[in-house]
Amino acid sequence: MFVSVSILTLLAVTAIAIARMRDLWAAVMFTGIFSFLGASWMLILDAPDVAFTEAAVGAGISTFLMLGTLALAGKKEKPTTASPIVPLLVVGITGAALVYGTLDMPHFGDPAAPVQTRIEPGFVEKSQHDMHGLPNVVTALLASYRGYDTLGETAVIFTAGIAVLMILRRDPEDCDHRVTQKSASTEKKGRSS
Amino acid sequence: MNSFPIIRVVSKLIIPYILLFGLYVQFHGDFGPGGGFQAGVILASALILYGLVFGLPAVQEVAPPRVIEKLIALGVLIYAGTGIATTLIGRTHDGGQVPANFLDYEALNHDVLHGFLPHGQHLGIFLVEFGVGITVTAVMTMIFYCFAGRSRLFNEKASA
Known part of the structure; x- marks a missing residue:
């Protein structure tokens, strides 16, 4: 209980700090901290798989991508002149709607929650038989019962990767920095000689 | 970042363990x-x-x-190839071979080194997870390569 409350408080504090910050470099670092806190929160909710992903993608890779963007775009936010009232209203109303939406949700760990009652209770035992004793039901669901879905997800990642390559790489050697460096250094040599 | 010896030494120490942990998560994923x-x-x-x-x-000397760009496609191929392999092999039913569904891992049952090599459902899950792992690693690394090359930050550092 104490750990949950402190992590959730820290999440809220970090979010407010990010919103009030004008130094983008620090804000990116704080989003990394936010992701780490999120990963710890997932771990408390017994979802280590999600925690791995959140820590590696949220805190690691996306923080780096944001830093790379900042290196191109500059690290100071432009001062805004527009009035903050309309955005504040929009955010406030959306937040209130989201909170209202959670009001009739079951409490965490509630045994009467639909997720505990509607799925066939024997699923865990059934997967033991179907999978010939493979203990991890989550993996069995992802890779075997829902093998098509996971194939689709993999195809999505593949497509996203190809799309990024198509946008950022105009010529096949654009992303190979050994080649670009070599050509740059030979250019320099050519110029100096 | 070549001028920060502490960061260099610490990351050299940590990176092998990150890789080992990644492999553990990959190949132990069907148990944990x-x-x-x-x-x-x-x-990645x-x-x-x-x-x-x-x-x-x-x-980029290492990877x-x-x-990497070929591995992006290879992972999806391994996944889909497992499915095609199961349809081609078929499953044993009442003593005879009948065609199996796409990604029906029961087709991958075998008796080679029983109890040591994975087979059936276990082998199928192992193969598709392996494919997913390859694609995700390759996509993330490739995005990093293309992104990092565009920013002055890294070009300056590389030339320094």
Whole structure:
């Protein structure tokens, strides 16, 4: 209980700090901290798989991508002149709607929650038989019962990767920095000689 | 970042363990938490850390972009290929071979080194998770390569 409350408080504090910050470099670092806190929160909710992903993608890779963007775009936010009232209203109303939406949700760990009652209770035992004793039901669901879905997800990642390559790489050697460096250094040599 | 000896030494110490943890999450995913997606991002973050600290040319000696870009497609091919293999092999039913569904891992049952090599459902899950892991690692690394090359930050560092 104490750990949950402190992590959730820290999440809220970090979010407010990010919103009030004008130094983008620090804000990116704080989003990394936010992701780490999120990963710890997932771990408390017994979802280590999600925690791995959140820590590696949220805190690691996306923080780096944001830093790379900042290196191109500059690290100071432009001062805004527009009035903050309309955005504040929009955010406030959306937040209130989201909170209202959670009001009739079951409490965490509630045994009467639909997720505990509607799925066939024997699923865990059934997967033991179907999978010939493979203990991890989550993996069995992802890779075997829902093998098509996971194939689709993999195809999505593949497509996203190809799309990024198509946008950022105009010529096949654009992303190979050994080649670009070599050509740059030979250019320099050519110029100096 | 070549001028920060503490960062260099610490990341050199940590990177092997990150890689080992990534492999553990990949190949132990059918017993513990984890699987291809998680392992892929962990392995890619190890490569990205290496690239951040030692520069892009150094990491591209280890994982050349030409190889990585092919691995993006290879992972999906392994996954879909497992499915096609199961349809081609078929499953034993009442003593005879009948055609199996796409990604029906029961077709992968075999008796070679029973109890030592994975087979059936276990082998199927192992193969598809392996494919997912390869694709995720390759996509993340490739995005890093293309992104990092565009920013002055890394070009300056590489030339310094």
